[in-house]
Amino acid sequence: MANQDFNIDDLKKSWQEQTVTEVYGTSEIEAMLNKKSRNYVKYIFWISLAEFIFFAFLGIGSIFSSDSNDSFLNILKKLGLRVTDDIEMDFGHLYFSLKLLSLLITAGFVLLFYKNYRKIKIECNLKNLILQIIRFKKTVNAFILTNIILLIFFSFAISFFTIKSLKDQNIHLENPTIISLYLGIFIGLSFGILLVLIYYRVVYGIIMRRLSRNLEQLQKIEQEQ
Numbered sequence: 001m002a003n004q005d006f007n008i009d010d011l012k013k014s015w016q017e018q019t020v021t022e023v024y025g026t027s028e029i030e031a032m033l034n035k036k037s038r039n040y041v042k043y044i045f046w047i048s049l050a051e052f053i054f055f056a057f058l059g060i061g062s063i064f065s066s067d068s069n070d071s072f073l074n075i076l077k078k079l080g081l082r083v084t085d086d087i088e089m090d091f092g093h094l095y096f097s098l099k100l101l102s103l104l105i106t107a108g109f110v111l112l113f114y115k116n117y118r119k120i121k122i123e124c125n126l127k128n129l130i131l132q133i134i135r136f137k138k139t140v141n142a143f144i145l146t147n148i149i150l151l152i153f154f155s156f157a158i159s160f161f162t163i164k165s166l167k168d169q170n171i172h173l174e175n176p177t178i179i180s181l182y183l184g185i186f187i188g189l190s191f192g193i194l195l196v197l198i199y200y201r202v203v204y205g206i207i208m209r210r211l212s213r214n215l216e217q218l219q220k221i222e223q224e225q
Helices: 008-017 026-063 067-078 085-119 126-168 175-224
Strands: none
Touching (some): 026 126, 067 085, 085 126, 126 175
């Protein structure tokens, strides 16, 4: 049964009196993109800070644990090397130096991310905002590339230490053993680089893609002005 109170004229009047939602202007859109970009930069800063704290605690923990040193020294023993106190001490110094270098570089990038975050201000003009986002993207790419370079450097440093230690004790490996050693280093390095790329693509990639979309929209606004 139809509703007796229904009136088409009242419905038309109510529809005409509805408030039309205002369309955002260029300045409002720019402010929103600025705020979003600032948040994305902040997220990457906090992630990089968490990485630094994690690896710092991991490094401190390894100082009180000899498991990493023992695992590597056991590999040297299997290659026929006589592990002396000097070799243990030299490897300990090398391992500590590599970890310290990694932490210092990560800390440096954490500071760069924080500076980039502070530079992105709501009140800054559009051109400066675009330049800041581009500069931040370059910093993130440099951070990822630096981690890959560090991984390669660490692999070469440990490989050089191994070869030098064997040479100092006049130990000559047979061809199958040498091939297996180099193949193991190559596979380990390739796997490590792959893990680094996957990690940063997943963790940083999502945020960077959104930041890139913001950058494209800001550049369109600049061209229209």
